[in-house]
Amino acid sequence: MDLASTRFEKCIKCTICTVYCPVAKANPNYPGPKESGPDGERLRIKSPEYYDEALKLCTNCKRCETACPSNVNVGDIIAVARGKFEKKKLNPKLMRDYILSHTDLFGSLSTPVAPLVNKITDSKIIKTIMDKTVAIDKHKSLPKYAFGSFRHWYKKQANTQLQFERQISYFHGCYVNYNNPQLGKDLIKVLNAMNIGVKLLKKEKCCGVPLIANGFHDKARKNAEFNVQHMTEAVEQFNTPILSTSSTCSLTLKQEYPHVLKVDNSKISNKLEFITSFILREFMNGNMPALKPVNKTIVYHTPCHLERSGLAIFTIELLRTIPGLNVIVLNSECCGSAGTYGFKKENYDVSMKIGKGLFEQIKQSDADFAITDCETCKWQIEENSDLETIHPVSLLAQCLTD
Ligand code: SF4
Ligand code: SF4
Ligand code: SF4
Numbered sequence: 281m282d283l284a285s286t287r288f289e290k291c292i293k294c295t296i297c298t299v300y301c302p303v304a305k306a307n308p309n310y311p312g313p314k315e316s317g318p319d320g321e322r323l324r325i326k327s328p329e330y331y332d333e334a335l336k337l338c339t340n341c342k343r344c345e346t347a348c349p350s351n352v353n354v355g356d357i358i359a360v361a362r363g364k365f366e367k368k369k370l371n372p373k374l375m376r377d378y379i380l381s382h383t384d385l386f387g388s389l390s391t392p393v394a395p396l397v398n399k400i401t402d403s404k405i406i407k408t409i410m411d412k413t414v415a416i417d418k419h420k421s422l423p424k425y426a427f428g429s430f431r432h433w434y435k436k437q438a439n440t441q442l443q444f445e446r447q448i449s450y451f452h453g454c455y456v457n458y459n460n461p462q463l464g465k466d467l468i469k470v471l472n473a474m475n476i477g478v479k480l481l482k483k484e485k486c487c488g489v490p491l492i493a494n495g496f497h498d499k500a501r502k503n504a505e506f507n508v509q510h511m512t513e514a515v516e517q518f519n520t521p522i523l524s525t526s527s528t529c530s531l532t533l534k535q536e537y538p539h540v541l542k543v544d545n546s547k548i549s550n551k552l553e554f555i556t557s558f559i560l561r562e563f564m565n566g567n568m569p570a571l572k573p574v575n576k577t578i579v580y581h582t583p584c585h586l587e588r589s590g591l592a593i594f595t596i597e598l599l600r601t602i603p604g605l606n607v608i609v610l611n612s613e614c615c616g617s618a619g620t621y622g623f624k625k626e627n628y629d630v631s632m633k634i635g636k637g638l639f640e641q642i643k644q645s646d647a648d649f650a651i652t653d654c655e656t657c658k659w660q661i662e663e664n665s666d667l668e669t670i671h672p673v674s675l676l677a678q679c680l681t682d
Contacts, residue, residue, distance in 0.1 A: 287350075287351060287352050287353055288317065288318040288321040288322070288352060288357050289318075290318075290350045290351060290352050291314070291317075291318035291319075291350060291352050292349070292350050293314065294349065294350075295314055296347050296348065296349060297312075297313040297314055297317070297344035297345075297347050297348050297352075297354055298312040298313055298314055298344075299347070300343045300344060300346070300347035301313045301343060301344050302339070302341060302343060302613070302614040302616070302634040303337055303338060303339055303341075303630065303634070305634075306630045306633040306634050307337060307630045307633075309334060309337065310334060310337040310338070311332065311334055313338075313344035313354045313355075313358070314354075316332070316334070316335050316338060316354075316357075316358050316361075317344070317352065317354035317355075317357040317358055318352055318354065318357060320332065320335070320357075320358075320361065321357050321361065324361055324365070328364075328365050331361060331364075331365035331366075333366075335358050335361060335362050335366075336362065336366070337627075337630075338355070338358045338359075338362075339614070339616075339618035339619075339621045339634075340355050340358070340359055340489075340492070340493055340618065340619075340621075341355070341584035341585075341614045341618055342354075342355040342531075342584055342585060342587075342588040343584055343587070343588075343614060345588055346587055346588050353539055355588075356535075356536070356539040356540050359492055359493075359536075359540045360539075360540055362495055363492070363495065363497030363540070366495045368495065372413055372414045372415065373414070373415050373624075375414055376414035376415055376416055376624070377494040377495070377496075377620075378494075378496075379414070380416075380490060380494060380620040380623060380624075381490040381491045381493070381494040381496055381620060382490075382491075382496075382499075383454040383458070383486045383490055384454060384485055384486050387425065387429070387454055387457060387458030387459075388429070388458070390425040390458065391425050391426060391427065391428055391429045391432075391458050392428070394424075394425040394426055394427040394428075395427060397425055398424045398425060401421075401422040402421065407421075411625060415624060415625040415626065416623050416624070416625065417622075417623060417624065417625045417628040419628060420622065420623050420628070420663070421659075421663065422623070423455075423459050423655075423659060424459065425458055425459060426458060426459060426460065426461050426462075428461070429457050429458060429461065430452055430456050430457045430458075430461035430464040430465075431452070431457055431480065433461055433464075433465070434464070434480055437468065437478075438479075438480075440477075441468070441472075441477040441478050441479060442477060442479075443477065444472070444475060444476060444477030445475070446475065446476045446477065447476065447477040447478070447479050447518060447520050448471065448476055448477075448478060448479070448520050448521050448522070448523050448558070449479050449480070449481055449511070449514045449515075449518065449520045449521070449522045449523070450464070450467065450478050450479065450480055450481075450522075450523055450524075450525075451481065451484060451487075451507075451511070451522055451523070451524045451529060451533065452464050452480065452484070452524075452525070453486070453487060453524065453525070453526045453529040454486045455526060455655040456525065456526075459655070460655070462674065463525055463671050463673060463674055464525075465677075466671070466673050466674045466676070466677035467523075467525055467555065467673050467677075469677045469680065470559070470569075470673055470676045470677050470680065471559075473569035473680050474559075474562055474567050474568075474569055475567070476562075479514070479518065479520065481507075481510045481511060481513075481514050481522075482510055482513065482514070483506070483510050484506075484507055484510060485503040485506050485507060486503055487503070487504075487507065487526075487528070487529040487532040487533055488500035488501075488503040488504050488507075488532060488536070488541065489528050489529070489532045489536065489619060490619055490620050491503065492532075492536065492540055492541070493618075493619050493620055493621065494620060497540075497541065500541055501541045501542075501543060504537045504541045504543040504545075505543055507533065508537065508543060508544070508545050508547075508548065511533075511545075511548045511551070511552075512547050512548050515547070515548050515551050520551075521551050521552075521553050521558060522548065522551050522552050522553070523553055523554070523555050523558055524552070524553075524554060524555065525555045525653070525671060525673055526653070526654065526655060527554065527583045527585045527586035527589070527591070527653040527654045528583070528585045528619070528654060528655075528656075530552065530553075530554045530585075530586075530589065530591075531585040531586075531588060531589050533545065533552050534549060534552045534589075535589075554586070554589065554591050554594070554653075555673060556591070556594040556595040556598045556653065556672055556673075557591055557594040559598055559673075559676070560594050560597055560598045560601075563598070563601055568601070569680055569681075570680075570681045571601070571602055571603060571676070571679040571680065571681070572603075572679050572680070572681055573602075573603040573604035573605075574602055574603070574604050574605045574675075574678075574679055575604040576604075576605060576606070576648040576649070577606040577608065577645075577646070577647045577648055578599070578605060578606070578607055578608065578647055578648060578649055578650065578651050578675075579608045579609075579610050579641070579642055579645045579647040579650050579651070579667075580595070580596060580599060580607060580608065580609050580610060580650070580651045580652070581610050581615065581638065581642075581650060581651070581652040581657055581661060581669075582595075582609075582610070582612040582652075583615075583652055583653055583654035583657050584614050584618070585654065586653055586654070587612055592612070595651075595653055595672050596609055598672060598676075599651060599672060599675070602675070602676070602679055608645055608647060610638065610641045610642070610645070611637075611641060613635075613637050613638045613641075614634050614635070614638070615634075615635045615638050615656075615657045615660040615661060616630075616631040616632060616633070616634035616635030616636075616638075616660060617631060617635070617656045617657060617659065617660035618631070618656070619656050622635075622656075622660065632664075635660060635664060638661075639661075639664045639665055642661065642665045642667055643665055647667065649667055649668045649669065649670060650665070650667045650668070650669040650670075651669070651670060651671070651672055651675060652669055652671070653671060653672060657669070658670075658671075
């Protein structure tokens, strides 16, 4: 494994990345991936003076990397440069970035009193205050917390899960733990129907992507080292695959740890797998539970990080195994939310401009609901279309016969 493989010197200056960059299209102030990435890096290695604050405008969607014919890790180059050179100024926006990125801290404080926190953050007055003070845009709704974490719920399931002969380890991430435990419960239901038990890691922390995106690289690195240690223990002890239901966690654990945070994950890397690729392979090997027909039309939105990982095809093919389901695959476009990016007042308009094409596609589709593998895409689609948006695993859980 190459811990520094950003490959900036491989750039052949074709500018294809700029054509595919959603921010370069929507914001004339953004220099674009080629200039911010490999071109800028050539200068930055001479002197940090060449660091440009406009790199903050990158959403880290990685569509430039997907498009690059020369396999340059453009998004990683930009993320590493931001971690190295971005100057943190003590101001209300720093507080906002801290709140948005420290998901474990605010999740563990909020889940025990979720109804109260959700009511407060939903209030119009509080939204206006947050807009004026810490620049969280008033048009956005902060994600709702669940009343009680997934890990807490799981404790009562642990013994049942151990009864299964085959097991997997599950990296649930912050979204399942604090916001949507139902997705973790759905995963257990689906895998149990396939005679597979679900273990949790002894401990886990946020994969670190919001910390990377908000320039808290030291904290992200600590989380990465912690997670790698616990995943390594699980692999050494049980030799199970480690599955994730979040397309962003999955990419971060596998690629961002070595490329951006320089954390060696080589001992467990080949054990990490995104959930839809695991389930589809099981189905194709004959381990497929009975599924009820769903006579509905869905639109499928490919999250940027799943596109980058090259795994969207597994979700699409998995959806096609559901009897009666009419699957419309939308043109792959960024939804504009990009984790915490779209919540920031200074990014809100650009975020909406980026997502406009996707929202139009959805509105014209006449679908019954939308499917996507990413939590922030779900929030963005639900906020900007009237379509309920669910994870493919939750759809599978609904299709199981009793
Ligand atoms: S990661 Fe996304 S926003 Fe950033 S330069 Fe690449 S395409 Fe543009
Ligand atoms: S697409 Fe790749 S090779 Fe072409 S300009 Fe961008 S980084 Fe360079
Ligand atoms: S997706 Fe990863 S980074 Fe985002 S909240 Fe979940 S665990 Fe944390």
